[in-house]
Each structure stands twice: as structure tokens, then as C-alpha cells.
Amino acid sequence: MRKIKDFAHGALVPVLVLILWEACSRAGLFSAVVMPAPSAVAAKWWAYLLPAQAQEAGQSWLAWAFSGELLHDAYSSLYRVIAGFIIGAGLALPLGLLMGANTRIYALFNPLMQILRPIPPIAYIPLAILWFGLGNPPSFFLIAIGAFFPVLMNTIAGVRQVDGIYLRAARNLGVGQWTMFTRVILPAATPYILAGVRIGIGTAFIVVIVSEMIAVNDGLGFRILEAREFMWSDKIIAGMITIGLLGLAIDTAVSRLNNHLLRWHRGLEH
Amino acid sequence: MSSPILIDNVQKVFKTPGGDVVALKDINLTIQPGEFVCLLGPSGCGKSTLLNAVAGFQAPSDGQIVIDQKAIRSPGPDRGMVFQEYALFPWMSVAQNIAFGLEVQKKEKAEIGLVVNQLLDLLHLKDFRDRFPKDLSGGMRQRVAIARVLALDSPIMLMDEPFGALDALTRRNLQDELLRIWEKLGKTILFVTHSIEESIYLADRIVVMTYRPGTVKRDQIVAMPRPRDPASPAFNDLKRELGRLVMEEQQRHADAEMKLAAVD
Ligand SMILES: Nc1ncnc2c1ncn2[C@@H]1O[C@H](COP(=O)(O)OP(=O)(O)OP(=O)(O)O)[C@@H](O)[C@H]1O
Ligand SMILES: [Mg+2]
Numbered sequence A: 001m002r003k004i005k006d007f008a009h010g011a012l013v014p015v016l017v018l019i020l021w022e023a024c025s026r027a028g029l030f031s032a033v034v035m036p037a038p039s040a041v042a043a044k045w046w047a048y049l050l051p052a053q054a055q056e057a058g059q060s061w062l063a064w065a066f067s068g069e070l071l072h073d074a075y076s077s078l079y080r081v082i083a084g085f086i087i088g089a090g091l092a093l094p095l096g097l098l099m100g101a102n103t104r105i106y107a108l109f110n111p112l113m114q115i116l117r118p119i120p121p122i123a124y125i126p127l128a129i130l131w132f133g134l135g136n137p138p139s140f141f142l143i144a145i146g147a148f149f150p151v152l153m154n155t156i157a158g159v160r161q162v163d164g165i166y167l168r169a170a171r172n173l174g175v176g177q178w179t180m181f182t183r184v185i186l187p188a189a190t191p192y193i194l195a196g197v198r199i200g201i202g203t204a205f206i207v208v209i210v211s212e213m214i215a216v217n218d219g220l221g222f223r224i225l226e227a228r229e230f231m232w233s234d235k236i237i238a239g240m241i242t243i244g245l246l247g248l249a250i251d252t253a254v255s256r257l258n259n260h261l262l263r264w265h266r267g268l269e270h
Numbered sequence B: 001m002s003s004p005i006l007i008d009n010v011q012k013v014f015k016t017p018g019g020d021v022v023a024l025k026d027i028n029l030t031i032q033p034g035e036f037v038c039l040l041g042p043s044g045c046g047k048s049t050l051l052n053a054v055a056g057f058q059a060p061s062d063g064q065i066v067i068d069q070k071a072i073r074s075p076g077p078d079r080g081m082v083f084q085e086y087a088l089f090p091w092m093s094v095a096q097n098i099a100f101g102l103e104v105q106k107k108e109k110a111e112i113g114l115v116v117n118q119l120l121d122l123l124h125l126k127d128f129r130d131r132f133p134k135d136l137s138g139g140m141r142q143r144v145a146i147a148r149v150l151a152l153d154s155p156i157m158l159m160d161e162p163f164g165a166l167d168a169l170t171r172r173n174l175q176d177e178l179l180r181i182w183e184k185l186g187k188t189i190l191f192v193t194h195s196i197e198e199s200i201y202l203a204d205r206i207v208v209m210t211y212r213p214g215t216v217k218r219d220q221i222v223a224m225p226r227p228r229d230p231a232s233p234a235f236n237d238l239k240r241e242l243g244r245l246v247m248e249e250q251q252r253h254a255d256a257e258m259k260l261a262a263v264d
Helices: A002-026 A038-049 A061-065 A069-101 A103-116 A121-132 A136-160 A164-172 A177-212 A220-229 A233-261 B047-055 B094-104 B109-122 B138-151 B168-185 B196-202 B233-263
Strands: B005-016 B019-031 B036-040 B062-067 B079-082 B156-160 B188-193 B205-209 B216-221
Touching: A002 A038, A038 A069, A038 A233, A069 A103, A069 A136, A069 A177, A069 A220, A069 A233, A103 A136, A121 A136, A121 A177, A136 A177, A164 A177, A164 B079, A177 A220, A177 A233, A220 A233, B005 B047, B019 B047, B019 B216, B036 B047, B036 B196, B047 B079, B047 B156, B047 B188, B079 B138, B094 B109, B094 B138, B109 B138, B138 B168, B168 B196, B188 B196, B196 B233, B205 B233, B216 B233
Parallel strands: B036 B188, B036 B205, B079 B156, B156 B188
Antiparallel strands: B005 B019, B005 B062, B205 B216
């Protein structure tokens, strides 16, 4: 009951905006090409979601469902986010652990990192195309850069804040260097690292949309740019809403993962 | 197999911007196997410094600590330490915390399971085996910390004000448990406290320390049979006597602070 009430409360403003928007469109306040009515956007979104052709004989249900443009695009974008993120975070995590744990390694790498960090991933687009041509690789590269720095900075901070008492307790138990890293420092730093992961995924998601506008011919970013060329504003907005939904889904998934991995952590109930 | 702890002419000087702090000076002690020794003294007299030197966390500036004919250079599982702040690994469950030291030693799974179950029994932790430390009370956490050290099966147990943060009842309860375990397992225990009553309740021998430089002020054997009654005359005589010694040092501490404050 309470949940329903909360939901109704949260839905109030969006519903009002939609009604106002629809009313303005119907009253002819703005042209349908520039700003389509929400009902038109919803219809377009539905058409975008449905498979283009009827299910063929022998085609699996899943393959048929994904032959619809929207799911195919969402899948392509998600694939790029995940692949790029794994590359970026996969490099940032070990480097961050080393830089956090060892002041000499930190002093060695920190100047370079501080110079590279302020460069927005978008600024790498020309280089990305020059180096990797078209297709997925430049996207992976850009997304990896977007994910790299948040994970790196948070991992360094995470390792540095590990309470010395855990290190002493572990040394007292006879823990060697490797075990100290894997079973003490890494888990003690996870709250920070996961905060970095969350920011990194967010950045990756921004970068994937931009990167799809330049070098590939599917994905949500590509689709809304393509729709602009045909002046399909309803499809642009339908695509944007899909981006929002996918972003929300990713963030929810990461936050669930957080809660699970940090179930030992004081700051979290559940 | 167990050998005494020989503390041989140990000094510890901390270099600080405000000048050298002589935390320990001319400490000579021999702690026999199976002995329960309390280090007693006011705050800042060097109790933790001495314990950390025995643990191997901080080498003395001079002198040495010898166990089994070897000078201590680094921490090790032959000298399990229980910290005042518990220092349990919060990302491990109770059972995992206890098992960790054995996993480090690459013991077999079955053996680890056996030892962990025994210790959960011994410390009445059975119902908590899969809890995380954040869900335990202070007393429970300290039980886990004790179990974690007992899992190492080390002959020596070092404890730095392990019950300092607990309420009086829990504290008495854990003191009794500790005595029960000590009598059962025959460990050598070096126990830091600034509670006079706690030291008389527990120890075979109480080493009272002076404040800056930290030296041995009194090496007091406690001959009363256990369980000791804190209301008994003998207990209270000793308490008064040690109280006087500690107060003298406390006073020197306070005077030193006053002098420092006056300089500022
Ligand atoms: N790393 C350090 N650098 C400088 N001085 C130190 C350091 N560690 C301890 N000291 C000083 O050495 C003295 C002894 O400290 P220690 O921590 O051993 O005292 P303690 O008896 O354990 O006190 P408490 O009961 O408060 O724990 C104190 O005066 C303290 O200020
Ligand atoms: Mg201390």
C-alpha cells in the first residue's frame, strides 16, 4: 500500500508534464516536426521495439525479438559499454592497486596520470579514428578511457585509506605480500573501488552514445543521429528515452551488485 | 616446545620534531612459558610500545627480545595478537575470520573446518558463524578476535587492552573465559591493561611501569588462588598498594603535561 502511494507520488510530476506536453501539441502550439506529441513518440517507440518482419519458420523466439531495431541497438550499445569498461577498468584496477600501495610507483605514474586525466574522452575521437579506423575498436578505446580514470583514482584512494590495523592484524597472522593484496587490501578498498566503478560506468555510458555518432552504424547513439537526418523527431525522442531506460537499468544493476558485494559494510542496511 | 620470552635491556626512543621521546628504558624481563603477565601503568608509559616490540611490529632502538633463541625481527603467527580495536576483517564472516590464519598457513580444508568448529564451540560463537563483524556486539567481536588468534595455536598470546572498550559485565565475563581458556590451553599471555583490578584478577605477575622513560617500577607476583574475589581483603590490599604506585606515575604524567602546556 505504502509502495503504491510512493509510486503515485513519484509519478505525479512526469504525468503532469506529459499531459501538458500532449495538450500543447494538440493545440498546435509547436510543429510536429520540431516537437512531436508524446502519443506520437510512444507509437514510434513501440514500432521501433517490434521486429520488422514476422517470425520466420525455424527462427528462435529470442533471435526474432532481437531483430527489432530497438533491442538490437540497445544490445549493441550495452555490448560496447561492457567491453570498453572491462578494458578500461581492467587496466585501472591493477595500476591503481600498485599506485595506492607503493609510493615509488605512485610518484612514477602520477604526473602522467594528472596530465591525461583532464582530457575528456571526447577529445580522443580524432585519434581514435586515426588509430583504430571505423567499427567497434574506436568505441572500445574511447569508452575504456572514460572508465579508466574514475576507477583508477578511486582505487588509489581506496588502497590509501585502508586502516593500518588490518595490515598489522594480517601480518601478525603471517600473511605474505600476495595474500595481503588479494585478501586484505583489495577487499578493504572495495567500497571506494565500487564507487569508482559506478562513476566509470556512468562515464562509459555517455561516451558510448557519442562514439556511436561517429564510427559505427548501429547502437542508440547512431540511431538518434540517423533519425535527425530524416527529421524524425519522434524517433529521436524515442531513442533518447531508450537511452535513459538503459542507463537506469545499468545503474540499478551496478547498485544491486554494490549492495551484494558490500553486504559486510557498516554503511549499508540489508 | 615453548620457550620463555627474554626481554633483554630493551630501549625504545621515538624521534619526534619536539625532541626524542624515551618510551622504554632498561627493560629486563623474563616471562616463563605458561605464565600470565600483565603490563600495568598509566596512559603513555610505553605498554603498547613494549607489546609491539614483542609482537615484532616495531623493533627496539636497543637491546633485543629473544624467543626460542632467536631475536624477534618481524611479526609472526607464533605470537598471536589481540587488539583493543578488535581488528577483525569486516569483509569476512566470523568463521572466515577464524579460518584466515590457517588458510594462510595452507592447512587442509578439513582440518581448518575442524579447528574452526572447535573454536566456535569454545568461545560460544556457534550461532554467529556466518555473521559479519558489523552485526556483532563489542564482546562478541573480541571473542572472535581471541578465537582467530587461538586458531594459530601459538604458544604466546599478546593482548593490548583487549577488554578496554567493553562494559563492566561483558568485561568480567570475557576475563573469566580468558582464564578458562588459558588454564585449558596453557598459553603464555602478555596482557596490557591500565585497570589495576583487571590485572589483579587475571595475572600471575604484574609488571608496573613508570612514565617516561618507561621502566619497570615493580615486578609483583600475585599468589592468590583463582577464582579471585575482588571483594576479599588480600585483593584489596594489593589493589591499594598498586594503586599508589600507578597514581605516582599518573601524577608524573599530569605534571609533564602541565609543563608542556606551560611551554606552549
Ligand atoms: N610513533 C610514535 N612516535 C612518537 N612517539 C610515540 C610513538 N608511539 C608512541 N609514542 C610515545 O611513546 C610513549 C609510549 O606510548 P605507548 O603507546 O606505548 O603508551 P601506552 O602505555 O600504551 O599508553 P595507552 O595506555 O594510552 O595505550 C607515549 O608517550 C607516546 O607519546
Ligand atoms: Mg597502548
